[in-house]
Amino acid sequence: MTTTARTIFAASLGLGLAFAIGCGSKPTPPQPSAESEPSTNPEPKPNTPPKVEPAKLVWEMDPAKHAIPNAPVRGNFGGAEVNLEAVFEGHDLVFRLPQSATPGAGPRVVLKLQSSPAESLENRKWTVRQEDTAGPKVPELWVEVPPNPIIGHSNGYSLTLELGQRKDGKMPGRIYLSLQDEAKSVLAGTFNAEYFRPFAEPPSADDAPFAFGDITVIGAKDNTEIRVAYAGFTANGLITNELAVMLSPQMNGISDVDNKPRITTLAAGDGKSQPTRYAHVKLPSGRYLLTATVTSGGPIVWKWVDIPANGMLTENFTLDLTKTGGVEINAPPGSTGLAVMVPADDATRPPVNADHFLGVAAQMRLTTKVIAGKAVFESLAPGKYEVRIDGERRFVEIVAGKKVELDFAKKP
Numbered sequence: 001m002t003t004t005a006r007t008i009f010a011a012s013l014g015l016g017l018a019f020a021i022g023c024g025s026k027p028t029p030p031q032p033s034a035e036s037e038p039s040t041n042p043e044p045k046p047n048t049p050p051k052v053e054p055a056k057l058v059w060e061m062d063p064a065k066h067a068i069p070n071a072p073v074r075g076n077f078g079g080a081e082v083n084l085e086a087v088f089e090g091h092d093l094v095f096r097l098p099q100s101a102t103p104g105a106g107p108r109v110v111l112k113l114q115s116s117p118a119e120s121l122e123n124r125k126w127t128v129r130q131e132d133t134a135g136p137k138v139p140e141l142w143v144e145v146p147p148n149p150i151i152g153h154s155n156g157y158s159l160t161l162e163l164g165q166r167k168d169g170k171m172p173g174r175i176y177l178s179l180q181d182e183a184k185s186v187l188a189g190t191f192n193a194e195y196f197r198p199f200a201e202p203p204s205a206d207d208a209p210f211a212f213g214d215i216t217v218i219g220a221k222d223n224t225e226i227r228v229a230y231a232g233f234t235a236n237g238l239i240t241n242e243l244a245v246m247l248s249p250q251m252n253g254i255s256d257v258d259n260k261p262r263i264t265t266l267a268a269g270d271g272k273s274q275p276t277r278y279a280h281v282k283l284p285s286g287r288y289l290l291t292a293t294v295t296s297g298g299p300i301v302w303k304w305v306d307i308p309a310n311g312m313l314t315e316n317f318t319l320d321l322t323k324t325g326g327v328e329i330n331a332p333p334g335s336t337g338l339a340v341m342v343p344a345d346d347a348t349r350p351p352v353n354a355d356h357f358l359g360v361a362a363q364m365r366l367t368t369k370v371i372a373g374k375a376v377f378e379s380l381a382p383g384k385y386e387v388r389i390d391g392e393r394r395f396v397e398i399v400a401g402k403k404v405e406l407d408f409a410k411k412p
Helices: 002-021 354-363
Strands: 074-076 085-089 092-096 108-112 125-128 140-144 151-153 157-163 170-179 186-194 210-218 225-234 237-246 253-256 263-267 276-281 286-294 300-307 312-314 317-320 325-330 338-343 367-369 374-380 383-389 392-398 403-407
Touching: 092 186, 210 225, 210 286, 210 300, 225 263, 225 276, 225 354, 237 253, 237 263, 237 276, 237 354, 276 286, 286 317, 286 338, 300 317, 300 338, 325 383, 325 392, 338 354, 338 374, 354 367, 354 383, 367 374, 392 403
Parallel strands: 085 186, 210 312, 210 317, 325 403
Antiparallel strands: 074 186, 085 092, 092 108, 108 140, 125 157, 140 151, 157 170, 170 186, 210 276, 225 237, 225 286, 253 263, 263 276, 286 300, 325 374, 338 367, 338 383, 383 392
């Protein structure tokens, strides 16, 4: 960085002054000898590099003449030239003032890069001419220059846009954009845009470690909400997260970035032919319990998996709301506490500690009070579960269409 060089120069200058000044005493000025004469050659002044002004933006409507400057992107939309930053919002490429600037000061330029939800934008190029009509290869353009209203452009502009390979949450690119307006607005330069993967786009190696897949729902009614979650047993302890979305034929989706770098995305299916898609990305390595369920008390399907460093797992689920079972538990004598249950892990694994077990059971809504010596769980997906009451452990196999019994009064 240039600031590093200047810091080193300042440090060297300060050190030189320290030697010249000494330890606080006044230096004795040198006495000229009788034979010395004043110098006729003045000390040379240090070379000061001339201030380099950025090249002025040139408005150009012919993409064949777009010479993209090798400099950070700048824009001129009816006023002075300003530096802009780039960020992706889904498949929208947004140019705006840096976030440190005054909010809402503008300008703000949005290119809606028309693409299917699962299609990647990496290594793509767009060339748009003024006469091109709106269509899949002509991005929709929105420009806001406060205090003027937002103006949309489906055509009537020229564009050269190149995107590169995403890495470390950034997407590099180059752009030259000119508008057919009175102000001759123009935006050009290079950028490295912050990139949040669209909710329906499959994760890539840049998102590793991750687990993602499809959730097929059988027997769902209208307005059914699907919830996905994970509980991770990592070197730094237990981590959890969950996200829910309503089934919809419009492929609605949601992203949770509150735990960055960990991110969960969920794209809603229609509960019929289109599956729901989830992705948990940038996870620390560890042992994970992945789950999917409906939020209205439906069954939970799950998988225990190991996610290694740089792991890229595809784990699909089938959530059949028509095949559920239950369990009626006889609690230990005198118990008035909680009955908690979690899908059983591999029998060779050490038991999960009590606090973590309770935390995972609470996340899965698999806790209930012991009343009159009984505890009941219903709407359970078939499979093997671990049940704990008052520190005691038992295992039970749930069968579809049946309510099985589990007796803590009997020795296992």
